[in-house]
Amino acid sequence: MSRPRILVVGGGVIGVSCAYALAKAGAHVHLLERDAIGSGASGGNAGTVAVGHPPLNRRGRLRQVLLSLLDEGSPLYIPPRWDPSLWRWLRDFVRYCTDEHVEESMKVMAPLGKNALQTFDDIIEEEGIDCEYIRSGYYKVCETAPGLEAARNQAIAIEAYGYHPEYIGLDELRRREPELSSDLQGGIHYPESRSLDPLKFLKALTERAKLRGALISEGVRALGLSIISGRVVGLRTNEGEVGADAVVLATGPFSADILGEVGIQLPLQPGKGYHRDYATGPGGAPQIKLPCELSEASVFCTPMGNFVRFAGTMEFSGFNREMPTPRLDQLSNAARRCFPAFGGDGIKSEWCGLRPMASDGMPIIGSIGDINGLSIATGHGMLGLTLGPITGQMIAREILDPDAPKLRKLSPDRFRDPH
């Protein structure tokens, strides 16, 4: 193809990363976003580039899933409701909760994580992006002895894949982060991870993609694919037809309508999470140098310049963006337990976002077997920021170099032909 015309749908970190990588490689790129850049999960997440971790599907999850049907205060919450697609998804999710699956995914995700880190460092340096980038890792801090033991076991497992988590006793943890409570048990330092302000990063990457020639259209909704003789020739949008040689769907959890029309169903559910930002200072957020993950509560506390973001929890309540106060309070309550001086003053923002959750806990990246010119980039779950830039590179390579090897384990075709 000479200077192929490529349409990217979705202005989250995945779509923008694809647009950036494609434009950098010389393609003629047009990104369509129905709302504004960063209006989905990518604008308000916890901002950690966290690598080397096992997928959400793990042995013992079934029990947690069942308990979560009853407990609104649990970090993982599934309000009971009649939704056949959710129940099918949960059935598939639980089937993947085996040690074998964890091992198989780690074999793919652990090396991918290393590439992801390198890609982040390279983009931030090469493009001179200012986004509160911290390269010294994060702490997983534990409130209970069983929590600490589970965290240590997980760290040992991660070590086997070439990462370097370090166990830290409470005294050392508090020497490094003096605002942490003396009631904690200890923690783990994950030195390889990074953190940043995700919206600052996304906006800067959008500008860099534009500088490389990408056209970015906000407020334009893709309605469906235009396909002739098994090949994608463009998109139908609310502003009319747009022609293209290839289309990349990076629509987060919102791909069912467009794909359903061409007979493709991906096992995706929206996994809602929340954030509350507090200004740093007396009575407000603690002064922390590195992000702290409050392990039992599943809450990340990430310093982003003059504020700290408390973000996390996972809720399967469908496509809604309601923000019940008790769910947001879970974030602040966990923070108060772990940072006794945190007064709760100075709320800067409250937010929720829908993670694109694939039933096997792995992202869905690549072309679809029987429709030429269609690629998918979604299902990144809790790792969309982490894997955004590397996903962009993978998609650009696959579209622009037909001989490039495919990562079959991440291909959308794995759900249609599991063997």
Ligand SMILES: Cc1cc2nc3c(=O)[nH]c(=O)nc-3n(C[C@H](O)[C@H](O)[C@H](O)COP(=O)(O)OP(=O)(O)OC[C@H]3O[C@@H](n4cnc5c(N)ncnc54)[C@H](O)[C@@H]3O)c2cc1C
């Ligand atoms: C509370 C919370 C904390 C998180 N913390 C982290 C973290 O620390 N690290 C990490 O790596 N990940 C984290 N994540 C996950 C991460 O935010 C997501 O995986 C990632 O944002 C997904 O990006 P995306 O581009 O696929 O989706 P989105 O950001 O949702 O973008 C999809 C975009 O597509 C647009 N769109 C949809 N349909 C159409 C259409 N038909 N036409 C045009 N546009 C359309 C939407 O408007 C949206 O802007 C967190 C998520 C949450 C909720």
